[in-house]
Every structure is written in structure tokens, then in C-alpha cells.
Amino acid sequence: MSETDHHAVDLRGVVKRYGDFTAVHRTDLSIEEGSFLTLLGPSGCGKTTTLRMIAGLTSITEGEVAIKGRRVNDLPIHKRNLGVVFQNYALFPHKTVWDNVAFGLKYRKTPADETKRRVGEALELVQLPHAADRAPSQLSGGQQQRIALARAIVVRPDVLLLDEPLSALDANLREDMRVELKRIQHTLGITTIFVTHDQSEALAMSDRIVVMSDGRVEQVGDPQAVYNRPASEFVAGFLGNSNILPARILAREGERAEVEVEGLGALLATVEPQDPRPLARGETVKLAIRAEKLALSPAIGAEAPGPDAAALAGRIATVDYQGQVARYFLEAGQRQLQSVNAIDEHPLPEGAEVSIRVRARDCVILPA
Amino acid sequence: MPSGWSLIRLGTVLVYLFMFAPVAVVILLAFNASQFGAFPMEGLSLRWFAALWENDAIVRAFETSLLLGLLTAVISTTLGVLASLAMVRYDFPGKNLIAAALIAPILVPEVVLAVALLLFLGAIGVPKSFPLLLAGHVIFTLPFVILVVQARLVGVKREYEEAAMSLGAGPVETFFQITLPLILPAVLAGALFAFTISFDDITGTLFWKPGGVETVPTQIFAMLRNSISPEINALGAVMIVITVAVPLLGAALARWLSARGRTG
Numbered sequence: 001m002s003e004t005d006h007h008a009v010d011l012r013g014v015v016k017r018y019g020d021f022t023a024v025h026r027t028d029l030s031i032e033e034g035s036f037l038t039l040l041g042p043s044g045c046g047k048t049t050t051l052r053m054i055a056g057l058t059s060i061t062e063g064e065v066a067i068k069g070r071r072v073n074d075l076p077i078h079k080r081n082l083g084v085v086f087q088n089y090a091l092f093p094h095k096t097v098w099d100n101v102a103f104g105l106k107y108r109k110t111p112a113d114e115t116k117r118r119v120g121e122a123l124e125l126v127q128l129p130h131a132a133d134r135a136p137s138q139l140s141g142g143q144q145q146r147i148a149l150a151r152a153i154v155v156r157p158d159v160l161l162l163d164e165p166l167s168a169l170d171a172n173l174r175e176d177m178r179v180e181l182k183r184i185q186h187t188l189g190i191t192t193i194f195v196t197h198d199q200s201e202a203l204a205m206s207d208r209i210v211v212m213s214d215g216r217v218e219q220v221g222d223p224q225a226v227y228n229r230p231a232s233e234f235v236a237g238f239l240g241n242s243n244i245l246p247a248r249i250l251a252r253e254g255e256r257a258e259v260e261v262e263g264l265g266a267l268l269a270t271v272e273p274q275d276p277r278p279l280a281r282g283e284t285v286k287l288a289i290r291a292e293k294l295a296l297s298p299a300i301g302a303e304a305p306g307p308d309a310a311a312l313a314g315r316i317a318t319v320d321y322q323g324q325v326a327r328y329f330l331e332a333g334q335r336q337l338q339s340v341n342a343i344d345e346h347p348l349p350e351g352a353e354v355s356i357r358v359r360a361r362d363c364v365i366l367p368a
Numbered sequence: 369m370p371s372g373w374s375l376i377r378l379g380t381v382l383v384y385l386f387m388f389a390p391v392a393v394v395i396l397l398a399f400n401a402s403q404f405g406a407f408p409m410e411g412l413s414l415r416w417f418a419a420l421w422e423n424d425a426i427v428r429a430f431e432t433s434l435l436l437g438l439l440t441a442v443i444s445t446t447l448g449v450l451a452s453l454a455m456v457r458y459d460f461p462g463k464n465l466i467a468a469a470l471i472a473p474i475l476v477p478e479v480v481l482a483v484a485l486l487l488f489l490g491a492i493g494v495p496k497s498f499p500l501l502l503a504g505h506v507i508f509t510l511p512f513v514i515l516v517v518q519a520r521l522v523g524v525k526r527e528y529e530e531a532a533m534s535l536g537a538g539p540v541e542t543f544f545q546i547t548l549p550l551i552l553p554a555v556l557a558g559a560l561f562a563f564t565i566s567f568d569d570i571t572g573t574l575f576w577k578p579g580g581v582e583t584v585p586t587q588i589f590a591m592l593r594n595s596i597s598p599e600i601n602a603l604g605a606v607m608i609v610i611t612v613a614v615p616l617l618g619a620a621l622a623r624w625l626s627a628r629g630r631t632g
Binding site: 055057076077078079080081082083084086088090091092093094103104106107108148151152155161 | 525527528530531532533534535536537538539541542545546549550
């Protein structure tokens with residue numbers, strides 16, 4: 001048995017070029033059977049192009065796409081057994097909800113009674129069992145998206161492809177649909193590839209996230225890894241608020257490295273055991289620290305930072321009050337830092353002198 | 369200033385009178401009982417319509433026109449839909465040139481087009497025939513079909529077709545199941561354009577028609593050369609009714625279809 005047997009989708013050296021413009025640079029990616037993978041990135045990063053190449057809606061310039069171990073480069077989309085959900089639902093406006101959902105079964109020569117049962121089950125699963133006779137235009141955006149999902153899963157596709165399916169919905173509905181989509185994916189155990197530019201959708205739904213930028217994969221990992229241990233400045237900046245500081249390596253010892261941050265002083269940082277970089281003394285790097293990892297306390301009476309942590313002195317320049325949390329803009333040494341802290345009743349006042357606790361495990365060393 | 373608006377209104381009424389009065393006169397005189405087409409009318413009668421029915425040449429011309437119009441509509445619409453699909457959905461070298469060439473018959477004066485096609489076919493030794501006449505009509509009705517269908521096709525999102533294909537429908541099934549129903553109002557409108565333009569045409573037809581074959585417009589033209597028979601008024605009235613009623617019916621049908629498409 002080859003290693004790819006339990007992969008639902010494999011991309012091997014896939015490249016997409018439009019004339020001189022490279023939309024997707026050489027990409028290798030494997031998606032495990034039954035998992036939920038998200039392609040995350042800003043618009044124009046190549047995530048939709050990648051999805052369309054897997055779907056067969058866009059041709060592949062170089063490399064190979066395999067679905068369930070079978071090369072599909074030359075297989076047209078209608079023979080790939082996929083389910084695709086589009087951003088604008090793309091329900092057929094001239095067909096009823098029932099006919100929309102039953103559409104794919106027609107081309108699989110499904111007997112009439114089985115079609116009836118499966119369409120019914122699919123509508124049940126998306127919680128719209130009574131919408132069968134309606135026209136798509138009579139449904140709300142959220143309902144249309146559920147029907148689009150029912151239409152895609154009723155054919156029992158090998159892979160479900162979702163192209164920004166939530167971005168046309170309004171904010172509250174989007175969060176409900178997020179939970180709903182995850183529930184359905186979990187119930188069916190269907191391999192799913194989800195494209196989004198929304199980091200919270202990606203973090204909430206994915207088993208694995210692929211962060212893309214400018215047609216390249218920046219990082220692949222589970223949501224915690226991508227969030228806590230960003231591999232590049234782009235990833236650190238794209239997910240959440242991060243302080244990204246220019247620095248230089250002073251010393252490295254196993255999983256600990258001491259770095260000198262320009263205009264701020266020496267800090268301890270964590271190095272992953274499998275990190276292949278030498279990180280030799282004098283090497284210039286970037287240090288990333290998430291805003292919510294910088295814990296503030298009033299300078300007077302501040303506790304000792306504890307082992308593997310440092311305390312920096314700073315002053316609050318601006319407070320951005322957001323209810324549950326406050327975002328503080330700090331001046332520390334010759335640097336400006338951002339910190340997001342939970343607040344109890346009142347945020348710390350502007351102009352206050354504070355102690356900033358920086359833990360070594362929250363400091364990530366990025367390439368310069 | 370109210371008088372300014374009144375002048376514009378008066379001007380508009382006069383322009384419309386100028387355009388439609390002759391049409392009204394033709395229709396009125398078609399019901400005139402007298403031999404001589406002049407006012408005042410001497411009484412109402414349907415005798416000229418009856419005379420039309422008994423005139424073999426006119427009935428034959430009518431049949432020719434109908435057949436020609438229907439065939440032109442079918443061929444022009446089929447070609448026009450295919451050309452529109454190519455123009456809107458695909459990219460290929462020389463696309464702009466082909467697009468211009470397809471629309472050109474509207475821009476080139478019909479006489480020039482008529483002479484050109486005749487000379488070309490003469491040069492390659494093809495005699496005048498009904499298929500040649502049909503080909504001519506297809507050439508200059510095609511741009512109308514393409515313009516109408518293309519405009520509609522641009523508004524049909526590619527995602528509908530992509531969704532159908534992702535569900536297992538091949539390209540041909542996708543066209544008949546999804547694309548065609550969505551552009552159907554425009555296809556019908558294009559077909560009606562083609563039919564009425566062909567049914568009305570005289571310039572090209574005079575050049576292309578083989579000897580002995582007459583369409584309604586060329587028949588009227590031939591009759592006018594001999595005498596101004598009251599039958600011509602009746603025939604004119606029938607022509608007017610057909611060329612106005614067919615598009616109106618078509619528009620109603622298209623509206624009904626697209627309303628049905630929206631509400632299921």
C-alpha cells in the first residue's frame with residue numbers, strides 16, 4: 001500500500017500561470033480522508049485558484065492533482081465526483097429547491113425512490129425539509145446557502161469544495177452557519193476544502209489551515225500551531241494582532257534563544273525542537289509576540305515576572321476600549337507595542353506607567 | 369415656461385403623425401369598397417382581402433415569405449446562440465476580429481452586401497437559388513440575434529454552469545438544462561427579430577431571389593410597377609399586422625417566461 005492511500009486529495013508540484021503571471025507557485029499538499037482543510041489568505045493569494053484546480057474549473061499549468069490516489073489532471077469536472085458550494089450559492093433560478101437538490105442524482109442514474117429518499121434526507125440535514133417546492137428566489141441568503149450545501153452533499157462526493165460560502169451572509173448568520181457547516185461535515189465525515197479570507201472562520205472550523213500569500217503557501221498546520229507558532233511575518237500579521245520587532249540573536253541553548261530587540265533590550269524566545277535554522281549568534285531575525293500575550297499590570301507593586309519571563313517598563317499612550325477587552329498602545333524603550341488585555345470594570349488609564357510581562361514561550365523567532 | 373413644453377409636445381405629435389399617417393392610410397384604404405384608392409372612401413368592404421386570397425401569385429409569395437422567414441429564424445438563432453456562447457464563454461485568437469465580422473452586416477449598407485454576395489457567388493459559379501436567398505437572409509439577421517443573446521448571456525453567471533458540471537452534467541446537458549432555459553427569452557426575441565427582418569426585406573431579396581420566386585415585398589414591388597391596385601393596400605395591411613403582432617406576441621411570451629423563471 002502506498003502512502004497516499006488514505007489521502008483524499010494530493011497536489012504534487014502544482015503551478016498555475018496566466019501568461020507571465022504566476023497565480024500559484026509550486027505547491028505540494030495532501031489532504032487526509034475525512035478532514036477539514038482551510039485555504040486561508042487575502043484576496044489574490046491564489047487560494048481560489050488552487051480550489052478551482054482541484055475542482056477542474058481551472059486548468060493546471062504544471063504538476064499533478066490526484067483525488068483518492070487517482071490522477072485527475074485530464075478528467076473533466078463532471079467526472080470528478082465533487083461537491084462544490086459557491087460564494088453566491090449558484091442555485092438554478094429556474095428550478096425548484098427539490099429539482100436543484102435532485103440535479104446531481106439524475107446524472108448518477110439514481111432510481112426514483114432512492115432519489116426521493118436522499119433528497120429528503122439532505123433537506124432534513126440542512127434543516128429545511130419544507131422548502132422543497134419553493135423557488136430559490138423565495139428563500140433568504142442563509143437558506144439558499146443551506147440548499148446549495150444540500151445539493152452538493154446529496155451526491156456523496158469524494159471531496160466537498162467550499163469557495164467562501166459564508167462571505168455573502170451577514171455577521172450573525174455567518175457565525176450560525178459556521179457551526180452548522182462544521183456539524184454537517186462532522187456528521188458525514190466528508191473530506192472538505194474550505195476557502196476563506198476570514199481568520200476566525202478558519203480557526204473555528206479547520207482541522208488544518210493552509211495560509212497562502214502571493215501564490216505561495218506560507219504555513220500549513222493545525223489552528224493552534226498556525227496561531228501560536230506562526231512561521232512567517234505574514235502569518236503572524238494576518239492572524240490576529242502581533243508585535244513584530246526587528247532583533248538579533250545573542251545566544252541559543254536548546255529550545256531557548258536570547259535575542260536583543262532593537263530599542264527594547266534582551267528577551268528570551270522559544271525555538272521549536274524541530275526548527276532547522278541554525279540561529280547563530282549575530283543573525284538578524286524578527287521577533288513576533290501576540291498582542292494578547294503581553295500582560296499589563298500597574299508599575300507600582302508589580303509582581304516579579306517569574307521564571308522564563310521578562311518584565312518591561314512601559315507607558316500607556318492610547319486606550320482603545322472594546323468592552324470585554326481593551327487594546328493598549330504602549331511606549332516601551334524606543335518601541336511602540338500593542339497589547340490586548342481582558343478588563344474588569346475599568347481599563348488602565350492613558351499615561352499610566354505599567355509593567356509588561358513577556359514570557360519566553362510567547363516569543364516566536366521569524367526569519368528577518 | 370409651459371409654452372416651451374407645449375411646443376415640444378406638439379412637435380412630437382407631428383413627427384409621429386408624419387410617420388404613422390401613411391400606415392393608417394394604407395390600412396384604411398384596404399377596406400375601401402371602391403376601385404380607386406382615394407378619399408373620400410365610398411364604403412367599407414373586405415373584397416380586396418378576398419381578392420388577395422384568390423390571387424395565386426400573392427398566396428405563393430406569402431408561402432415563400434413564411435417559409436423563408438421561418439427557416440431564417442431557425443438557422444440564424446441556432447448560429448447566433450452558438451456564436452454568442454463562443455464570444456462570451458471562451459477566449460480564442462482573433463476573437464475581436466470575428467466579433468466585428470459577425471456584427472458587420474448591420475453596418476455595411478444592404479445594397480453593398482447584396483451585390484457583394486451575388487458577385488462572389490457568380491465568381492465561384494453558384495447559380496441563384498432559394499438556399500442562396502436563405503443564406504443571404506441569415507447573414508444579415510445573424511447580428512441581431514447575436515447582439516440580443518450575447519447581452520443576456522453576459523448576465524447569466526458562469527457559476528450556474530459550473531455548479532451543474534460539478535454535479536455531473538456534461539457540457540451538452542449543462543447547455544440544455546441550465547444555459548438555454550436561462551437565456552430563452554433572448555433566444556426567442558432573437559428569433560422574432562430574424563423572422564420579421566427576413567419577412568420585411570426587399571433590397572437583398574431583389575438581388576438574390578431566383579427567377580420566378582417572389583416574396584411578399586418583391587410581389588408588392590412588382591405589382592406597383594404595373595398599376596396601383598387596391599389589393600396592394602390589403603396586402604400591405606396584412607404585412608403590417610404580421611410584422612407588428614409577431615414581435616408583440618413574442619415580447620409577451622418572453623415576459624411570461626422570465627416571470628415564470630423568477631417565481632418557479
